[in-house]
Amino acid sequence: MRNTAEHALERGLFATRWLLAPMYVGLVAGLGVVLVKFCLELWHLISEFSLESEADEITVAILSLIDIALLGNLVVIVIFAGYENFVSKIEAAKGNEDRPSWMGHVDFSGLKMKLIGSLVAISVILLLKDFVAIDGKGEDADYTSVAWRIGLHFTFVLSGVLFAIMDYWGAKRQVLLADAHAHHPELEDAEMDRVTP
Template sequence: MSRAAGIRSTQSGCGEPPSRHIRIDASSPGALAATSQRLRRASRHTARAGPANREMESVMHHRNAVERLLEQFLFKSRWLLAPFYVGLALSLLMLLVAFVGDLIHILPGLWSAKPEEIILAVLTLIDLSLAGNLVVIVMFSGYENFVSKIDTGENEDRPSWMGSVDFSGLKMKLIGSIVAISAISLLRAFMRLTEPGVVMDEARIRWLVILHLTFVASGLLFALMDRFAAQSEKH
C-alpha cells in the first residue's frame, strides 16, 4: 500500500476556483491535522459565501422586478396622449361650424357679388379646409406614431399614407400645410386691396410676407436636414 493517499475536494463559492486538490500525507500526524484544519476553514468559507450569494440573487431579482414595473408604466403612459387627439377630433367640428357659417354668409349674395368677392370667399373656404387637413394629418399620424396603430381592418377607404408617415414625414406635411395656409392668407390680403375704399395696411402686408417667407425657409431647412440625415444613415 502506498504511504501517501490523495483526496480530491471540489470547492464552489465566491472567489474560489471550480476545483481544488488537497494532498494529504498519511505519514505524519501533524500533516493530517493541518490538512484537516484547512478543510474545516474551506467548509466555513463556503458556508459563509452561500447566504451572501442567495442575498445577492434576491436583490437582483427585486431590482429586475422594479425595473420591469417602471418600464411598463412608462410604456403605458403613452395613452395620456389619447385625449389630445380626441380634442383634435373635436376641433374638426369647430372648423366645420366655421366653414358652414362662412358658406351660409356667402350664398345669399352670390348672384350680386363681384368676382373679387367670390374669390375672397373661396380663399377663405380653402383656408379652412387646409386647416382641417392639417388637423387630420396630425391626429392620425401622431396617434399611430406615438400611441397605437389604428386597426381599420380591410376598409378600402383607409388613406394610403396612414401607417407610412413617420415623424420626419409628419414634420414635412405639417410645414407644407402651414406654408399653403400662409400663402392663402397672403393672397387674400392682396385681393382685399382691390376693393374700393380699402386703405393699404403696409405693416400688416409686410408682416404677412415676412411670416410666409419664414415658413418657406423653415420648410427648406427641414427638407435639407432630413436629406443630410438620410445620407448619413446610408454611410
C-alpha cells in the first residue's frame, strides 16, 4: 500500500513539470511582441531615411535593430532549452535539418551561461547606442545614466565570470568524484566526499 501511494505521489509531482508549459507558450507571445517592435523600428529607420541623414542616427537605429534581434534570440534560447530541460523533449525537431545544433545539449548550467552571455551582448549594444548618442549631444548628454549603464554592464560581466568559475568547479568536482569512484568502488557517496579534495 505504501509503495502504491508513494508511486502515485511521485507521478503527481513529476507531472507538475507541465505547469511550466504555459509559461513557455507565454514567451512565444512575448516573442511576437518583440517581432512587432522590430518591425516598427525597421519602418522608422526606412521612413526617416534620407541622403541627408547623419551616420550617427543610422548607426543608433541599426544598433536598436540588433538589440531587438538579440533579445529575440534570448527568448528562443530560453523557450527551447527551458522546455527541453524541465518539461519534455521536443520530438518534432528530431531529425529536422533546421534544428539548432545546441538544442538538446544545453543543460541548466549551459542555459545560465547563454543567458548571461546574451545579457552582456545586449548591454554592450545599449552602451554603444549611448556613446554614439553622446557624441552628437556634447555637453547636453546625460553622463549619470551612462555611468549607471556601464556599472550594470560590468555587473553582468562579473556575474558571467562567477557563473563560469562555479560551473568549472562543479564539473571538476564531478570528474574527481567519478575518478575516486573508479579507484574506490566500495566507498559510499558520503565517503567519496572525504576522499576527493
